[in-house]
Amino acid sequence: MKLSRRHTLLGLAASMASPAFADKGAVGTPLPFAADLAQTVENGPSALALKIKxxxxxxxxxxxxLGSWTLLSFWAPWCKQCRNEMPSIARMNRQLDHKRVRLLPLAFDWRGPYFVRKFLDEINVTDLPVYMGDGENLDATLGLSRLPTTAILDPEGVLRFTIAGEAIWDDEKTLTWLNSLEI
Known part of the structure; x- marks a missing residue:
């Protein structure tokens, strides 16, 4: 039987909708673990001037x-990579030692917090708080502008690590690394 172009495209679309592609990057390559993407920031800036609502x-x-490591996860509901990694970030947050490491998901969306909450509800991530950031302030304070990016602040609020791009956050390697950060 000869497959038509329509059948080929339908088959391709069906295979891409498969859960097997859920943790894949471009062209089906596996997403990296967040711990593998971590870049150390020498003499990082303080995040204390960051504007958050x-x-x-x-x-x-x-x-x-202050007093614990803080994962500032910069994301937006309109950012495809951000949308993809939010469930993994939520699962990671449930497994963090919150005395040592805390998550502060900081959304950037001109439509406001109602739409951010609506998106989180749509993907069944109901246990994360909604905080809103200011893009110009983020760039001026930490020199960051790419989404998704996570800035990891030390207990004094100083930028120590960045993780840029979509990643898997709830893997054993990343959780072990985060939960072992020294206070």
């Missing part, structure tokens, strides 16, 4: 996170 659009002081 909560779900009610109230200012939040990043100093509230």
């Amino acid at each position: 909560d779900e009610d659009k109230q200012p939040v002081d990043i100093a509230n996170w």
Whole structure:
């Protein structure tokens, strides 16, 4: 039987919708573990000037996170790679030693926190808080502008590691690394 172009495209689309592609990057290559993408930042800037608002659009002081390592996960609902990695980030967050490492997911969306929460609800990630960032302030404070990117701050709020691009966050290697960061 000769396959038509339509049948070939339908078969390709069906195979790409398969869960087997869920943790794949471009052209079916496996996504890297976040720990493997970590880049050390020497003499990193302080994040204390970072502007953050909560779900009610109230200012939040990043100093509230001092005393533990902080994963600032910069993402947006309109960013395909960000959308793909949010379930893995949520699963990671459930397995973190929160006395040692805490997650602060910082969304960037001009439509506001309602749409960010709506997206998280749509993908069944209901246990993450919604915090909103300011892109110009992010670039000015930490020199970061790519999404998704995670900035890892030490207990004093200084940038020590960055992880740029889509990654798997709930793997054993990444969890072991994060949970072993010294306070």
